[in-house]
Amino acid sequence: MATTTTAAKKQASSGPVLDWSAGHGPVTGALSATTGAFAVATTGAATHMPPGWALAVGAAGALGHTVIGLRVRNAGRTLATHAASWLVGAGWTTWAMTHGPLTWAALGSLATVGVGIGAAARSAALFEEAREEEATAAEQRAIARELSAERRAIAAEWIDRIQRVCSISVRVVGVEQWATGAGYSIDAELPPGGATWNKIAAESARLSADARLPHGCTATASPGIHQGRVIIDVTTVNVLEQERTYPADYGPLSVHTGIPWGYRTNAEQILAYLREQCALIVGPTGSGKTNMVHSILAGFARADDILTWVIDLNAGSAGLPWVLPALNGEINAPDGKAVRPGIDWLAGTYDEAMTMLDTAVKVAKQRKMGYQDVLARANTDLLPISAKIPQIMLVIDEGAEILASPDRQVRKLGEKILEVIRIARAMGIRTVLTALGATGSVLSNLMIRREAKVRVALTGGETEGMDLSKMFPGSRGLRVEQAPHKGAGFMGTPESPAALFKAWRILPNQIREIIAATSDRHPVLDDISAKAAGPAYARRWDTERTAWMREQAATATTSTGTGTVGTGLRLSALSAKEAPGSPEDEMLRRFREQIDAEFGTAPEPPAPERSVKPPAAGGLDLSALRGEQDSPAQQAALALLLAAGPQGTGASAIARGLSAEHGTSRQTVVGWLRDWVKDGTAVRIGEGTKARYVHRQHAPEQPPED
Numbered sequence: 175m176a177t178t179t180t181a182a183k184k185q186a187s188s189g190p191v192l193d194w195s196a197g198h199g200p201v202t203g204a205l206s207a208t209t210g211a212f213a214v215a216t217t218g219a220a221t222h223m224p225p226g227w228a229l230a231v232g233a234a235g236a237l238g239h240t241v242i243g244l245r246v247r248n249a250g251r252t253l254a255t256h257a258a259s260w261l262v263g264a265g266w267t268t269w270a271m272t273h274g275p276l277t278w279a280a281l282g283s284l285a286t287v288g289v290g291i292g293a294a295a296r297s298a299a300l301f302e303e304a305r306e307e308e309a310t311a312a313e314q315r316a317i318a319r320e321l322s323a324e325r326r327a328i329a330a331e332w333i334d335r336i337q338r339v340c341s342i343s344v345r346v347v348g349v350e351q352w353a354t355g356a357g358y359s360i361d362a363e364l365p366p367g368g369a370t371w372n373k374i375a376a377e378s379a380r381l382s383a384d385a386r387l388p389h390g391c392t393a394t395a396s397p398g399i400h401q402g403r404v405i406i407d408v409t410t411v412n413v414l415e416q417e418r419t420y421p422a423d424y425g426p427l428s429v430h431t432g433i434p435w436g437y438r439t440n441a442e443q444i445l446a447y448l449r450e451q452c453a454l455i456v457g458p459t460g461s462g463k464t465n466m467v468h469s470i471l472a473g474f475a476r477a478d479d480i481l482t483w484v485i486d487l488n489a490g491s492a493g494l495p496w497v498l499p500a501l502n503g504e505i506n507a508p509d510g511k512a513v514r515p516g517i518d519w520l521a522g523t524y525d526e527a528m529t530m531l532d533t534a535v536k537v538a539k540q541r542k543m544g545y546q547d548v549l550a551r552a553n554t555d556l557l558p559i560s561a562k563i564p565q566i567m568l569v570i571d572e573g574a575e576i577l578a579s580p581d582r583q584v585r586k587l588g589e590k591i592l593e594v595i596r597i598a599r600a601m602g603i604r605t606v607l608t609a610l611g612a613t614g615s616v617l618s619n620l621m622i623r624r625e626a627k628v629r630v631a632l633t634g635g636e637t638e639g640m641d642l643s644k645m646f647p648g649s650r651g652l653r654v655e656q657a658p659h660k661g662a663g664f665m666g667t668p669e670s671p672a673a674l675f676k677a678w679r680i681l682p683n684q685i686r687e688i689i690a691a692t693s694d695r696h697p698v699l700d701d702i703s704a705k706a707a708g709p710a711y712a713r714r715w716d717t718e719r720t721a722w723m724r725e726q727a728a729t730a731t732t733s734t735g736t737g738t739v740g741t742g743l744r745l746s747a748l749s750a751k752e753a754p755g756s757p758e759d760e761m762l763r764r765f766r767e768q769i770d771a772e773f774g775t776a777p778e779p780p781a782p783e784r785s786v787k788p789p790a791a792g793g794l795d796l797s798a799l800r801g802e803q804d805s806p807a808q809q810a811a812l813a814l815l816l817a818a819g820p821q822g823t824g825a826s827a828i829a830r831g832l833s834a835e836h837g838t839s840r841q842t843v844v845g846w847l848r849d850w851v852k853d854g855t856a857v858r859i860g861e862g863t864k865a866r867y868v869h870r871q872h873a874p875e876q877p878p879e880d
């Protein structure tokens with residue numbers, strides 16, 4: 175109450191509040207003007223107000239609106255309308271006060287004034303709207319003019335350049351600047367007289383030099399919409415030089431929509447379509463192959479219709495970062511649920527790899543029989559892959575080396591890999607093989623040539639043994655020197671011709687993020703397949719079958735002495751010696767139970783199919799070495815280690831040395847080396863695939879004994 179009185183007093187003392195900027199439409203404006211004028215006239219007449227006052231208020235109103243109009247940049251015409259409305263209103267009020275407002279003449283003329291003001295205001299508003307639209311259009315025209323001026327300049331520059339370098343007079347039809355900002359494409363018409371696009375393509379290097387493009391940028395010509403047109407893609411920023419991390423969007427993917435494997439020189443993603451294709455990735459040591467495998471596994475983990483099975487006989491380094499954080503319970507899901515590993519199965523030993531490949535063959539055969547009705551209904555011979563019937567992607571690190579191995583045992587694995595490739599395309603099992611090199615023998619295999627058309631060659635500056643023409647038959651102008659950066663190389667798929675590309679850098683923290691983000695997205699093996707896969711699959715996380723993972727972690731702990739491995743994962747919990755029934759055993763058992771209970775990855779088998787051996791004390795399954803202790807092969811291996819001197823050697827080199835005489839597998843040698851490190855015979859230097867073993871006689875200093 176008090177407030178209202180104060181406000182009323184304030185208003186009374188400061189006079190009527192006039193809001194000059196208050197907005198009115200044509201109707202409300204006219205109404206407000208006429209009712210206001212009528213009110214002033216009747217009150218003025220009743221109170222004998224001098225009529226000149228109304229005129230003064232009108233003049234002030236006209237002035238006030240004009241000032242505000244100018245401030246908001248109204249058109250002159252709008253200003254005039256507003257001012258005129260005030261003045262006409264004021265004129266009528268003055269006249270009505272003199273002659274009496276309550277006469278038919280006064281009321282009639284007021285209505286006419288109202289309609290007049292309304293019509294004027296309406297036309298002013300329309301005019302104002304049109305004026306605004308015109309201003310926006312003019313602004314857009316200016317931007318477009320600026321853009322097309324830039325495009326016209328590019329077109330003129332390249333018409334001259336192509337004339338100068340290739341002696342061809344083209345007519346540029348369009349210039350498209352890439353949204354990524356890494357360059358532009360020119361669409362040009364070739365002159366009549368038989369000029370072809372490849373004439374320009376052949377001069378790519380000279381055109382790039384003439385355009386003064388930065389190193390690593392290219393001008394590449396390709397066919398246009400018909401044979402008389404050419405598209406020239408010009409990169410102006412060398413994105414292959416930059417380190418780009420795996421995109422932070424971990425949204426769902428599908429085998430049908432393609433899985434991004436990296437990016438092209440125009441910074442656009444390149445997708446691998448693997449429903450029917452297998453893939454081959456070649457990269458020498460240090461080229462960024464392991465990193466690329468991780469970014470591939472990231473894509474597979476994001477898909478809701480892919481189960482990833484990994485074989486990595488090289489101490490499981492490709493797969494472990496996708497399993498251990500979940501296995502160790504290091505990642506907490508927000509809802510407290512168990513987190514599933516980022517891959518569905520990891521084989522790090524020969525036996526486990528064989529089991530996995532046998533299972534894949536069984537699944538493929540069972541799917542062929544069990545899904546006859548589904549195939550008939552969908553009228554296809556390609557099993558319709560979905561989250562309910564997932565695709566199995568077998569990723570085999572250094573799989574090409576397995577195929578080309580001289581070792582008889584390893585070759586058996588190779589034969590199984592080829593069998594999977596041969597029989598399982600239609601049934602949704604495909605492979606990704608990596609290779610250190612040795613592609614000649616692998617690519618001469620008809621099965622690989624035919625089925626693995628998604629190909630990657632990571633060069634990382636390595637020129638030795640890189641035969642790009644074998645990897646990408648039919649593509650010209652690919653030179654290893656074009657991709658000198660780690661993680662960069664060439665990629666070609668049936669959909670996208672071989673060209674430069676780079677894999678994203680992916681670090682352990684992103685792997686952990688992806689494991690967490692995708693945990694409840696992974697599909698479950700369909701019942702028909704799970705039945706075929708049996709206990710071999712259902713028990714894949716059993717203690718004795720994952721013992722090697724713990725051993726791997728323990729070895730890494732011993733060698734670094736810090737409780738962490740190169741991947742940055744905390745493995746100290748696994749480094750302790752365990753006996754059956756130890757906390758680690760218990761943890762693994764609980765992990766498996768949780769996985770099965772939460773996700774029902776497979777039906778619980780009645781009894782294990784394989785003979786399950788209890789893990790030896792210390793958590794190591796040494797069965798592979800039983801009967802081989804101090805065998806001639808082992809003695810020969812020790813001799814090779816000694817002969818390697820302070821430089822040391824690795825498991826592969828020793829296995830190669832033994833292959834002719836003993837045919838020992840690399841995996842067996844890995845086991846021996848591991849034992850020798852434990853009992854102090856050898857010292858391990860370096861990490862992961864760079865690890866070397868030096869005989870203690872040559873070791874620079876003995877590791878401290880605890």
Ligand SMILES: Nc1ncnc2c1ncn2[C@@H]1O[C@H](COP(=O)(O)OP(=O)(O)OP(=O)(O)O)[C@@H](O)[C@H]1O
Pocket residue numbers: 417418457458459460461462463464465466660661662676677678679680862863864
């Ligand atoms: N896509 C990439 N972008 C930037 N740097 C990369 C990329 N990939 C790899 N690197 C760099 O190269 C190094 C080697 O990568 P990676 O371990 O993947 O190679 P590799 O071929 O598997 O070698 P090795 O067999 O010796 O382990 C990495 O530590 C990283 O510094």
